[in-house]
Amino acid sequence: MKKTIALVLLLIAMPALAHPGHDGSPLQDGLLHPLTGLDHLLMLIGTGMLAALSRRNLVLPAFTLTLMFCGALMGHFLGDLIGVQSMIFGSLLVISAALLMPQRQSLPAMTMPLFALFHGWAHGAEASPDAFWSFSLGFMLVSGVLLLAGFVAGELLAQHPRLQKAVGGGVLTSSAMLILG
Numbered sequence: 001m002k003k004t005i006a007l008v009l010l011l012i013a014m015p016a017l018a019h020p021g022h023d024g025s026p027l028q029d030g031l032l033h034p035l036t037g038l039d040h041l042l043m044l045i046g047t048g049m050l051a052a053l054s055r056r057n058l059v060l061p062a063f064t065l066t067l068m069f070c071g072a073l074m075g076h077f078l079g080d081l082i083g084v085q086s087m088i089f090g091s092l093l094v095i096s097a098a099l100l101m102p103q104r105q106s107l108p109a110m111t112m113p114l115f116a117l118f119h120g121w122a123h124g125a126e127a128s129p130d131a132f133w134s135f136s137l138g139f140m141l142v143s144g145v146l147l148l149a150g151f152v153a154g155e156l157l158a159q160h161p162r163l164q165k166a167v168g169g170g171v172l173t174s175s176a177m178l179i180l181g
Contacts, residue, residue, distance in 0.1 A: 026131030030138020033123065034146060039088050039178055042171055043112075043119055044143055046095035048150020049167070050109040053102070053158055060109060061147035067113040068120035069140055075124025076132050084118050084125075091115030092175035099168025102161060 024032070034040045044064075051060035075081070091112065098108035127135040157164040 026134035030135035044146035045150035049154035052154025054109040068116040071117035071120025072124035075121040087118035096172035
């Protein structure tokens with residue numbers, strides 16, 4: 001029943017509205033972009049945490065960042081993609097589930113680069129065509145910092161299993177608020 005409800009919510013979800021307009025330079029807008037969307041913050045920090053908790057080291061965040069940039073290129077050159085927001089919300093549910101079930105984190109952790117492709121696609125499709133490269137530089141830099149921050153947080157959470165579950169519940173609650181939002 002819970003899986004059915006989650007699937008229905010994903011299918012009817014409205015866009016996250018996670019990216020209010022910015023008024024700075026393209027680089028400045030790119031630097032701010034991942035910080036102004038709760039969906040991207042949760043995905044990036046959560047992926048970093050999963051990398052640490054599943055002992056994937058920094059390979060997982062690096063691969064996540066790489067596929068995010070590939071997605072941005074696709075969004076830039078191909079435009080919007082139907083279902084991007086559903087995949088973004090799906091990534092948040094996967095992170096939540098992985099944090100809530102510590103014994104099963106490896107497989108969800110390995111799916112995060114695929115989800116990052118869709119996060120990047122959203123960035124690339126939203127970027128102004130003439131400012132894409134500067135904008136992308138900014139959002140990739142901040143995304144890398146958020147992945148590293150999540151990795152450090154994951155190293156700390158590995159020592160505190162109860163806190164890890166509380167963080168998973170917080171991510172799940174935040175995700176639900178975005179989906180219903």
